[in-house]
Amino acid sequence: MSDISFERLDAVAARLPFSVDDYGAAAAAFVRWRAGGGAADWEAAVTWAYCYSLRYLYVRFAREPAAASADVEAVVDRTFMRVLDKLDEVRDPSKFPQFVSVVCKRALLTYRERCRPTAALDEERMAAPPRPEYLDGDLVRWAVGRAVDALPPALRVVARMRLLDGAPYADVARATGHALPTVRTYLSKAVRRLRDDPHLRALAFDDVLPVGAIPEPEGGAV
């Protein structure tokens, strides 16, 4: 769906001094502002958060045929205001893109929770498997790419081919000259290191805000 023009939204994004997909630049603007930067950094960060939020939510609501456009607009409004309200609670400013993405994801989850039949049990919700479509693939690729680049060289090559290029194990083994079991061992080690990367944890476990800053989507206030 990336070939679809966002038309009027593009006009807003064009005001940014960097692309909406430039997560590093967005994080840098926010970091500068939190460090005492000027109005331009603040405006860039907020405008980026606005563009990102709208794009994230509209794209995912496009796969929610039952969602009325008025509902979509209400969620979009509420989500952006939530981002604004919580900006000063982002503990690590370098995780600004992850923070905005997590708020958007929570908003979408909350909407879907509310659309579930009221008879659904909490236990059923807890047992639901993770839904990859909540994740922003572009942002995830950026974050995983950064984390992979920080791995030791031997692990880095295997992790990049397998995780970012989607190469089968056999292809990774051929390209690196390692035996298949070695490739699997390297990937296992790489994954364990990546799991400790704070920028990836922020996306995987919503580990961006103090506990309770954005309540879990489980009915009631969220």
Added chain:
Amino acid sequence: MDDLGPLIDDYPALSPEERADVEARVAAAPEWAAALAAAQEFAALLDAAAPRPAPPPAGGDGQRPDDAAAARLRALLAEAEDPVQKFERLTGQPLPDLPPRPTPNGKGGGRAGRGGAAAVVVLLALWGGVAAQSAATAPERARVADVGALADVDPTARGGVEPLAARLDHALSRVADARRGAPSRPARYDADALATAAADLGGLVAEAPAGSAVAQEAGLARGRVLLHLGRDADAARTLGALVRDGGYRAPEARRLLDWVRAGGANERDG
């Protein structure tokens, strides 16, 4: 089942078949369920970094699922509020006129519609300055009360029923409408409008069946509003009643009540 730990640690690196095998083994050993859930969350993240698969083939109607989503996206965007107007409505500020995006030759890019009026520049500089200052001095009371969170309360969740749920929705809308300005933080609220909303919420607490979802949501909302307004004694009474009733909002009420009784904001605001 002692060997499940390493397997779960490796879960994101496993093939779909191997993952299914681990899931089946955890189903028989529920003490590992939480660890598996965390591994699945992380696996989903790594999976999302992989290249996107080719779009599925068209169905009988000649339309691929992505085509339908694309059409839906176009329809949503066509019906959506103009993004510039939305930004200005939500923030109470004009869309910033930011520095131009650098071009490959290092010069600023031309951009249509860059007004550059001095008044707008001054206004935006003021906005950024106020926002930067408020991030450093955001009063703890406003953060704890978190009146903005009330916009997310669903009156019908947990069994809230009409007409009381509709009245709760109306009262919560009054809280949201009391907001003034925007991105300066903490959000500013009209005190009179909040007081009116608090009175509405108090009426609901009195009328709704004790312990009902509407009574609890209205009580917690009233407690937050009163806390925001600095009416600590009233807030403590409202929150204390919620704590005594022991409903699902009791823990949150307890947290706020503890803050009030600790003298909270007394003067950490200052």
